[in-house]
Amino acid sequence: MRRVHFQAGLLLGTLACAAAAAAAGTEPAALPAPARLAALAFPGWSDSAPGRVQTVQVPPGAGTGWGSGAVRVVVEPKLVLRDGERLTLVAGLVPAGEDGRPAAAQLTPMALASYQFERTRDGWRIGARQGIFAWRGFAGTATLHAVALPDRRQGLGVEYGSCWDGYCGTWLALYEVGGGGVRREPAVELALSGTNLDGAGDCARRLQPLVKPRAAEPSARVDGTEHDCYDIDGSWTIEPAGELQVHYQGAISRADTRLSPPVAIDQRHVLRYGSGKYRAVSGFNPVPPI
Numbered sequence: 001m002r003r004v005h006f007q008a009g010l011l012l013g014t015l016a017c018a019a020a021a022a023a024a025g026t027e028p029a030a031l032p033a034p035a036r037l038a039a040l041a042f043p044g045w046s047d048s049a050p051g052r053v054q055t056v057q058v059p060p061g062a063g064t065g066w067g068s069g070a071v072r073v074v075v076e077p078k079l080v081l082r083d084g085e086r087l088t089l090v091a092g093l094v095p096a097g098e099d100g101r102p103a104a105a106q107l108t109p110m111a112l113a114s115y116q117f118e119r120t121r122d123g124w125r126i127g128a129r130q131g132i133f134a135w136r137g138f139a140g141t142a143t144l145h146a147v148a149l150p151d152r153r154q155g156l157g158v159e160y161g162s163c164w165d166g167y168c169g170t171w172l173a174l175y176e177v178g179g180g181g182v183r184r185e186p187a188v189e190l191a192l193s194g195t196n197l198d199g200a201g202d203c204a205r206r207l208q209p210l211v212k213p214r215a216a217e218p219s220a221r222v223d224g225t226e227h228d229c230y231d232i233d234g235s236w237t238i239e240p241a242g243e244l245q246v247h248y249q250g251a252i253s254r255a256d257t258r259l260s261p262p263v264a265i266d267q268r269h270v271l272r273y274g275s276g277k278y279r280a281v282s283g284f285n286p287v288p289p290i
Contacts, residue, residue, distance in 0.1 A: 031080045031087065032080060033080070034077030034078060034080050034089060034091075035077055036124075037077065037080060037087065037089040037115070037117060038075060038077035038091060040124065040125065041115040041129070042054045042075055045075060049100060049101070050100055052074050052076065052100075053072060053073070053096050055071065055072050055073070056070075056071060056073055056075075056093060056131070057069065057070060057071075057131070058070075058111070062109075062111065062132075062135060063107070063135055064105060064109075065105045065107070065108030065109075066095060067095075073093040073094060073095060074093070074095075074096045074100070074101070074102045075091055075093055076092045076094070077089060077090075077091050078091060078092050078144045079146055081156065081177050083154050083177050085118070086116055086118055086127065087116070087117040088115070088177055088181070089116075089117065090112060090182070091115070092111070092112060092142065093110065093111040093113055093132070094110055094111070095140070104139050104140030104141075106162060107138060108139060108140050109140070109142075110135070110136060110141060111132045112132065112134045112135070112144075113132045114130040114133055114177075114182045115128070115130065116128040116129075116180055116181065128180055133175075133182045133183075133184050134158075134175070134182070136160055137158075137160035138160060138162035141160065142158050142159065142160040143159045143160065144156065144158055147174065147238055148238065149174075149238070150242030151242075153176055153177075153178060154176075154177040154178065155176055155177060155238075156175040156176075156177055156182060157172065158172070158173045158175070159171070161192075161193070165199055166196060166197070166198035166199030166200070167194075167195075167199040168193075168194065168196075168198075169191060169287070169290045170191070170193045170234075171191055171192060172188075172192050173186040173188070173189040174186060174189075174244070174278065175187060176276060185276070187278050188244065188271060188277065188278035190246070190269075190285055191234075191289075192233075192234040192235075192246065193232055193233045193287065194288060194290055195231040196227075196228075196229060196231075196290075197211065197229070197231050200227055202229070202258075203229035203230075203253070206229045207229055210250075210251035211231045211250070211251050226256075226258070227255055228252060228255050229252070229253040230250065230253070230287070231251055231252075232251075232252065232286055232287050233248070233249055233250055234246050234247065234249075234287070242273050243281075244270070244271040244272075244278050245268055245269070245271075246268065247267075247268050248265055248267055248268075248286050248287070249265055249266050250264075250286075251263065251264055251265060252265060252286065252288075265286050267283055267284075268283050269283040269284055269285050270282045270283055
C-alpha cells in the first residue's frame with residue numbers, strides 16, 4: 001500500500017506564520033520536547049523501554065485489545081501543541097504485554113490522550129489531565145501532525161491505515177485543540193486512500209493500463225461475485241484560508257462497467273471549516289468503503 005504523505009504546503013504556511021511573527025518581534029518561545037512534558041504527566045516516566053510503561057484509567061468500550069479500569073500501557077509522547085498561554089501534550093497509549101513491550105492485535109487502536117500544562121516561575125507544571133479522548137489506528141499505531149485551523153485555532157491531524165485480505169485503506173481524522181483539551185468529536189474523518197488490487201484476482205487486469213500490473217498476492221481471489229476494482233491515493237493540505245483540500249488520484253473499474261476501460265481519478269475534494277466541523281463545498285470522496 002502506498003503511503004499518503006503529509007503535504008509540504010502546510011509546513012510552508014507554518015513557517016510563513018513563524019517568519020511574520022519574528023518580523024513583528026512576537027515569535028513564540030520554542031516548545032519543550034514531548035519527552036520533557038511526559039515526565040511531568042507520568043511520574044516515573046523515562047525515555048526507555050521500562051520507563052515508558054505506566055498504568056492509566058481506561059473507560060469501558062475501548063475496543064479490541066483494550067480492557068478497562070487500571071490498564072498497563074506503553075506511553076509514547078507524540079506532540080506538544082500551543083493553545084494560547086497553555087501547552088497540550090498529546091500521547092499515544094498502547095496496551096503493554098507482560099514483557100513491557102507494546103501488545104496490540106491488528107484491530108487494536110491507539111489511545112490518544114492529552115495533558116495540559118501552565119507556565120510558572122519555575123517552569124512548566126501540569127494544570128489538567130484530559131486523559132484519553134479518542135481511539136484511532138490499527139495495530140496500536142497512528143501518525144500525528146500539528147495543523148493550523150482557521151482563526152488561529154490549533155488542530156491535530158491523525159492518519160492511520162491497514163490491510164485485510166488484499167483490501168487496503170488509509171484514513172484521516174482532524175481534531176480541534178482548545179478549551180483545556182482536545183475536542184472528542186473530530187472536525188472531520190474521511191478515507192484518504194483505498195485499493196483492492198491484491199484482493200480480487202481480476203483487478204490487476206481490469207485497471208490496466210491506468211495502473212501498472214503486478215503479480216497478484218497469494219490472498220488475491222476470484223469469487224465469481226461482481227465487485228468494484230480500485231486503486232486510489234489521496235494527499236491533503238490545509239490552505240492559508242483554512243480550507244481542507246484532498247487531491248485524489250488513481251483508477252476505478254465499477255462492477256457494472258467491468259467490460260469497459262477503467263476510469264481515471266484525478267480530482268479535488270474541498271471542505272470548509274465552520275462551527276467546529278469541516279463540511280464539503282466541492283468535489284467528493286471517490287474512495288469506496290472497505
